[in-house]
Amino acid sequence: MNAPTLEVTRVTKRFGTGATEVVAVRDVSLAVAPGEIVLIMGPSGSGKTTLLLMLGALLRPTAGDIRLDGLELSALPEGRLPDVRLRRFGFVFQDFNLLSALPALDNVAIVAELAGLPRRAALARARTLLTELGLGARLGSLPEQLSGGEKQRVAIARALANDPTFILADEPTANLDSRIGHEIMRLLRTVAKEQGRSIVIVSHDERIKDIADRVLWLEDGEFKRSTEMATDPVCGMRVAGPSGLTADWDGERFSFCSRGCRAEFLAAPYRFFPDSAASGPHERALREAVRLEAASPGMHG
Amino acid sequence: MLRFALRNLLQSPARLVMSVGGVALAFMLVLSLDAIFLGIERQLGAYIEGSGADVFVAQSGVRNMHMASSSLGRAVVDRVAAVDGVAEAAPLAYVSTAVVQDDRQYLGYVIGLPRGARLGRPASAAEGRADVGPGEVVIDGRVADAISVGEDVTILGRSFRVVGVSRGYGSVFNSFAFVPLEAFAAYGSDAVSYVLVRAAPGTDAAALAARIEAEVPDVTATLRGEFARQEIRVIADMATDVILIMNTIGFVIGLAVMALTVYTATLARRAEYGVLKALGARTARLCRAVIAQAVATVALGLLAGIAFTLAVAWIVPRTDVQLSLALDAAAVVKAAVFAVAITALAAVLPILRIARIDPAVVFRRRIA
Numbered sequence: 287m288n289a290p291t292l293e294v295t296r297v298t299k300r301f302g303t304g305a306t307e308v309v310a311v312r313d314v315s316l317a318v319a320p321g322e323i324v325l326i327m328g329p330s331g332s333g334k335t336t337l338l339l340m341l342g343a344l345l346r347p348t349a350g351d352i353r354l355d356g357l358e359l360s361a362l363p364e365g366r367l368p369d370v371r372l373r374r375f376g377f378v379f380q381d382f383n384l385l386s387a388l389p390a391l392d393n394v395a396i397v398a399e400l401a402g403l404p405r406r407a408a409l410a411r412a413r414t415l416l417t418e419l420g421l422g423a424r425l426g427s428l429p430e431q432l433s434g435g436e437k438q439r440v441a442i443a444r445a446l447a448n449d450p451t452f453i454l455a456d457e458p459t460a461n462l463d464s465r466i467g468h469e470i471m472r473l474l475r476t477v478a479k480e481q482g483r484s485i486v487i488v489s490h491d492e493r494i495k496d497i498a499d500r501v502l503w504l505e506d507g508e509f510k511r512s513t514e515m516a517t518d519p520v521c522g523m524r525v526a527g528p529s530g531l532t533a534d535w536d537g538e539r540f541s542f543c544s545r546g547c548r549a550e551f552l553a554a555p556y557r558f559f560p561d562s563a564a565s566g567p568h569e570r571a572l573r574e575a576v577r578l579e580a581a582s583p584g585m586h587g
Numbered sequence: 588m589l590r591f592a593l594r595n596l597l598q599s600p601a602r603l604v605m606s607v608g609g610v611a612l613a614f615m616l617v618l619s620l621d622a623i624f625l626g627i628e629r630q631l632g633a634y635i636e637g638s639g640a641d642v643f644v645a646q647s648g649v650r651n652m653h654m655a656s657s658s659l660g661r662a663v664v665d666r667v668a669a670v671d672g673v674a675e676a677a678p679l680a681y682v683s684t685a686v687v688q689d690d691r692q693y694l695g696y697v698i699g700l701p702r703g704a705r706l707g708r709p710a711s712a713a714e715g716r717a718d719v720g721p722g723e724v725v726i727d728g729r730v731a732d733a734i735s736v737g738e739d740v741t742i743l744g745r746s747f748r749v750v751g752v753s754r755g756y757g758s759v760f761n762s763f764a765f766v767p768l769e770a771f772a773a774y775g776s777d778a779v780s781y782v783l784v785r786a787a788p789g790t791d792a793a794a795l796a797a798r799i800e801a802e803v804p805d806v807t808a809t810l811r812g813e814f815a816r817q818e819i820r821v822i823a824d825m826a827t828d829v830i831l832i833m834n835t836i837g838f839v840i841g842l843a844v845m846a847l848t849v850y851t852a853t854l855a856r857r858a859e860y861g862v863l864k865a866l867g868a869r870t871a872r873l874c875r876a877v878i879a880q881a882v883a884t885v886a887l888g889l890l891a892g893i894a895f896t897l898a899v900a901w902i903v904p905r906t907d908v909q910l911s912l913a914l915d916a917a918a919v920v921k922a923a924v925f926a927v928a929i930t931a932l933a934a935v936l937p938i939l940r941i942a943r944i945d946p947a948v949v950f951r952r953r954i955a
Contacts, residue, residue: 372867
């Protein structure tokens with residue numbers, strides 16, 4: 287295995303003190319290899335965004351350390367962090383966050399310029415990236431003139447403008463319809479696999495699992511090992527695995543979010559696994575449950 | 588980043604126009620006031636500069652006309668005329684009083700000149716004639732807007748027939764009425780106020796003034812240019828407080844408009860500044876963008892303000908208003924200094940705001 291691009295070792299983040307203290311991330315460790323796509327999922331308030339902020343040098347951990355290609359981010363002085371973000375990270379946001387006054391070309395070029403490229407070279411790089419992402423005809427378009435998918439492609443081009451080793455994506459498909467969402471996922475996978483960039487995605491979107499090399503479940507600020515997670519075959523909700531509410535059927539153990547779902551399942555389990563070749567939600571849930579049950583642990587090292 | 592700043596400005600043309608317009612009006616207020624006072628100053632010295640005299644001789648210690656009183660015996664005129672280097676010496680009587688017609692009064696300088704005088708006479712006669720005989724007066728254009736040739740006016744309680752209208756010497760602060768020197772004698776005074784001296788060709792005027800003071804007792808001889816400057820200074824000093832107040836008002840208006848503009852523009856973009864910070868842009872670079880926007884707006888406002896003022900300076904003299912505006916480099920430099928100060932002050936709050944933006948909030952989708 288390649289040396290990890292990013293290593294997170296026993297990172298904790300606390301907000302507030304005393305009675306108001308909240309532990310957003312608790313003793314989390316993670317290693318991301320070059321070209322790897324890691325998807326972090328979890329319920330709202332689980333600490334996903336806090337972890338993403340710490341990975342992107344936007345927030346300092348209370349304890350533990352984060353190393354990017356050997357550079358200890360958590361030990362760097364505040365004044366050096368913008369440079370680290372500018373030269374080592376690419377960011378993709380849920381709301382695209384393009385600069386509304388600038389056309390697509392300048393939205394991408396501005397990052398390259400900030401990173402130190404002369405204007406002409408920055409424009410050339412922006413033009414190349416946008417053209418590669420299929421936006422060659424939209425270089426002069428303002429964000430308001432672009433569709434959601436086009437905006438996110440511009441955002442991906444912007445994330446690549448500074449040639450980063452690491453891309454952080456926050457809900458990159460949340461504001462996109464299914465078709466465009468898939469297109470963006472495919473793009474991100476191409477970026478990772480063909481260009482060797484590591485990508486960490488924080489998302490609620492189950493579809494992204496299809497492109498992820500690894501799926502991690504963060505809950506209450508801690509990674510649950512993937513083998514401990516399962517999908518309720520009745521409602522499709524992600525739930526704690528065999529240690530929670532379970533039922534056995536047809537030689538397999540299933541996990542449920544509630545006694546109601548468990549009772550519904552036990553009343554007629556076959557209803558949730560129709561023989562039809564169509565991919566209904568319950569069949570998908572079953573397949574997902576089986577796949578995750580069989581998956582390897584979520585943490586390297 | 589400069590492109591980002593300028594694009595931000597141009598993205599809301601209406602806001603840009605209002606901002607530039609507001610700043611332009613503030614500068615126009617400052618520049619117009621300066622132009623008005625400069626125009627008045629030039630007018631104040633116009634009579635003295637156009638008098639044809641090289642040296643003004645007055646009672647000892649008197650160096651101007653406005654709010655001054657000078658009294659010289661008639662014999663002084665002859666003694667001055669006898670000084671070596673004097674080509675011509677002419678008496679001039681002067682009093683600051685009102686030209687009255689019916690219930691209307693026009694304050695101004697009443698100048699008494701000997702018949703046929705070549706020094707100190709009206710600039711030119713726009714109507715009628717410039718020479719006055721007994722019982723006659725030539726008034727300047729400012730008064731003439733209400734009084735016509737052939738009408739009668741009262742000066743110092745005596746009636747005079749208007750025989751001519753002159754142009755070029757009156758201002759909003761003073762008008763001129765030229766009467767025969769003998770009219771002053773009728774008030775029981777044989778004295779004159781000033782002796783206007785023309786130097787002989789090849790004579791140094793400064794040396795001549797010194798000789799006059801040396802040879803004629805109890806007089807002050809002042810070169811024409813200095814006499815005009817003193818005249819202007821007396822009135823300009825009176826107007827200094829007014830100018831200061833109006834300049835301050837203009838400055839505050841400009842500052843308020845700019846501060847509001849730059850601050851609201853920055854607030855409207857705070858999410859984007861947060862994004863740029865998250866991407867790695869340093870606060871200093873973002874501050875430069877804010878300053879660039881402020882500089883561009885103020886610069887456009889200054890240019891527009893200058894253009895507006897020049898337009899006003901062109902239009903006003905073509906109306907009934909007896910006012911001439913003069914915009915000089917000093918006024919523009921002062922406005923430019925104002926502009927720099929306004930820019931700097933207007934950018935302070937937005938810069939503080941940007942410095943406080945936490946880039947992490949970009950991921951929380953809400954920026955306070």
